[in-house]
Amino acid sequence: MSRRVLVVGAGGREHALARALCASGADVVVAPGNPGMPAEMATGTISIDVRPPEEIEADLVVVGPEVPLVDGLADRLRAAGRLVVGPGADGARVEGSKAYMKELLVAAGVPTARHWTVTDPSEAATILADLAPPYVIKTDGLAAGKGVLVTDDLAEALADVADKLSGESFGVAGTTVVIEEGLTGPECSLIALCDGTRAVAFAPAQDFKRIFDGDVGPNTGGMGAYSPMPGLTAIQIDELMDVAVRPTLSALRAAGVDYRGLLYAGLMLTSSGPKVIEFNVRFGDPEAQVVLPRVTGDLVEVLRQAAAGELVDTLSFSQEAAVTVVVAAQGYPAAPVTGAPISGLGADGQLAEPRLGVTIFHAGTARPDPDGPFLVNGGRVLTVTALGPTIAAARSAAYAAADTIEFEGRQLRYDIAARAAEEEAR
Numbered sequence: 326m327s328r329r330v331l332v333v334g335a336g337g338r339e340h341a342l343a344r345a346l347c348a349s350g351a352d353v354v355v356a357p358g359n360p361g362m363p364a365e366m367a368t369g370t371i372s373i374d375v376r377p378p379e380e381i382e383a384d385l386v387v388v389g390p391e392v393p394l395v396d397g398l399a400d401r402l403r404a405a406g407r408l409v410v411g412p413g414a415d416g417a418r419v420e421g422s423k424a425y426m427k428e429l430l431v432a433a434g435v436p437t438a439r440h441w442t443v444t445d446p447s448e449a450a451t452i453l454a455d456l457a458p459p460y461v462i463k464t465d466g467l468a469a470g471k472g473v474l475v476t477d478d479l480a481e482a483l484a485d486v487a488d489k490l491s492g493e494s495f496g497v498a499g500t501t502v503v504i505e506e507g508l509t510g511p512e513c514s515l516i517a518l519c520d521g522t523r524a525v526a527f528a529p530a531q532d533f534k535r536i537f538d539g540d541v542g543p544n545t546g547g548m549g550a551y552s553p554m555p556g557l558t559a560i561q562i563d564e565l566m567d568v569a570v571r572p573t574l575s576a577l578r579a580a581g582v583d584y585r586g587l588l589y590a591g592l593m594l595t596s597s598g599p600k601v602i603e604f605n606v607r608f609g610d611p612e613a614q615v616v617l618p619r620v621t622g623d624l625v626e627v628l629r630q631a632a633a634g635e636l637v638d639t640l641s642f643s644q645e646a647a648v649t650v651v652v653a654a655q656g657y658p659a660a661p662v663t664g665a666p667i668s669g670l671g672a673d674g675q676l677a678e679p680r681l682g683v684t685i686f687h688a689g690t691a692r693p694d695p696d697g698p699f700l701v702n703g704g705r706v707l708t709v710t711a712l713g714p715t716i717a718a719a720r721s722a723a724y725a726a727a728d729t730i731e732f733e734g735r736q737l738r739y740d741i742a743a744r745a746a747e748e749e750a751r
């Protein structure tokens with residue numbers, strides 16, 4: 326096949342996709358992309374195109390974010406004859422409605438937290454009164470990773486439910502909420518590539534959801550990630566696929582859904598076994614920024630097979646570890662302040678003083694003057710990924726690089742992958 330691949334989206338995840346596809350020999354077009362993306366690499370090119378995805382010719386399309394998938398973009402592209410990595414609107418409901426996802430998990434026999442779907446504040450109060458902390462409250466609909474509250478404070482939980490159900494905090498996405506039993510344990514993002522019937526796993530990653538060091542403060546889209554997870558063997562990963570992903574794919578199939586795309590299981594490894602806390606219908610962001618740079622072999626071909634419903638190859642990964650650190654805007658996640666000029670980047674959007682093994686993925690940047698500086702243009706601004714022989718080495722390299730990038734009010738966590746680096750040393 327000729328290798329013109331369209332990536333739909335504009336963030337750090339899509340930048341990582343574009344780079345990985347390009348490294349695997351594709352000419353990549355990103356729509357709408359961002360100004361940090363265009364590149365000429367030895368293996369291909371990355372360019373941006375702001376036309377609607379339906380109007381852009383491509384041999385393969387990979388849809389990055391959940392919103393266009395929930396809105397049926399993959400269906401429209403397939404109707405136009407395109408090969409697409411990404412579920413149709415039917416499959417995307419797995420992420421579009423947490424209540425639907427929970428029903429599917431229960432039907433598939435996948436272990437998950439006990440839950441209650443609620444629209445009435447007094448019913449919510451009765452349920453919460455019977456639960457032990459931590460209290461977990463989620464919007465049913467999409468909220469960019471910010472619709473989840475986990476708290477030990479019952480009064481805060483009740484106030485959050487009231488704000489969500491009234492539509493005040495998240496609009497219609499919050500007028501149904503899911504209350505969950507609180508689970509504890511390490512988290513793991515396991516992202517699978519599905520062809521409707523079969524599923525193969527990408528290397529697992531761990532994400533850091535809270536804004537501040539030590540996992541405190543509000544939930545964000547994710548402030549950093551690393552891969553692989555020390556101690557998680559290939560056999561255990563396959564067991565997680567058998568517990569979480571494959572039964573879900575079978576249940577979807579039984580419901581008439583031909584699910585071709587990424588299925589991301591957010592798992593909590595509890596003392597009573599792994600439990601799914603969420604499914605997403607796409608790559609994680611920033612998980613993609615550590616998982617994709619580790620892919621070896623022909624990524625374009627494996628994605629094509631999944632899109633065509635004929636997945637025969639598996640995925641392989643380099644032995645190197647990857648760590649990514651998100652550099653976020655002042656005020657993120659509540660109210661990011663945009664417009665500040667960013668220093669430390671060169672004209673190509675990479676480090677002004679390049680470092681081996683380090684890649685800058687742009688997420689929320691703008692460049693109104695093509696000869697001027699990149700400006701802050703979103704909550705998560707850049708993700709800085711480093712590869713290294715160990716997690717500790719990748720981690721130091723990522724932080725050393727991130728510290729050369731400055732802008733007013735810049736926020737980053739300094740404990741990304743710290744525990745994993747210690748575990749790895751044991």
Ligand code: AMP
Nearest residue numbers: 438461473505506507508534591602603
């Ligand atoms: P979600 O968007 O559903 O992945 O939730 C965001 C974050 O909230 C997760 O990564 C967990 O850290 C936390 N969380 C979600 N559900 C639970 C739960 N049932 N118990 C404890 N923490 C949870």
Ligand code: GLY
Nearest residue numbers: 546547609610611
């Ligand atoms: N990093 C979590 C997500 O992409 O949902």
